[in-house]
Amino acid sequence: MNKLIVDLENITIALPETKIIIDRSEYDALKEDATRGRYMSLSDVLELLSVSRPWLLENVLYKPEIRRQIDIDQTKDGFVKYPNNQGGRYFFLASKTKDYFEQNFEQIFKL
Template sequence: METTLKINPEITITLPEDKIIVDRSGYEQLKRDADYRGLWDVTDLKNRYHRDKEWFKRNVFSPYERELRDRIVMYPHGGKSSYLCKPIPFDDFVQSHFPEISKRAEK
């Protein structure tokens, strides 16, 4: 007859002082917070939505200017600046208007 021995080893891991362990949900929240910090420029939009400035101008910035200007998006002025967006409100806007934006983009 075989005998089974169950061992519960104790493992100690020493972390350097500049390192911490966080749970996955905490890590995901940190990533989200970092992503939504500051303002998004056109490069950030391109990286997030995989569309260029002209696409956003044609399908979002121009048709929805009355809703976006000075609330969610800073529009260029004087030819020297570019679009700047408040991350969370802009992302919410795109998500809530996705069907209309999608139809407009197909034209």
């Protein structure tokens, strides 16, 4: 037997005022919208990926083949604004940054 059937016909479940039930598709859309149009700092990306600053710089941001894909000055599909000078700030478009690391995990970590 690989099913367990429970009859809940006369059972009421009360949710606390702080909880709601929504469809999975609506939840996913809300989650995605939460990062649309938002920017991340280098510190935010380091926290997201749980890697060190030197590792991220060496293995991602300074690699020419990756930079060509992500730098807004090198491609219209880019999502990273590199600093104009040493000590300047990086800016990352949050939604595309998360997507990029999800889709390219193996490529980045198989170094």
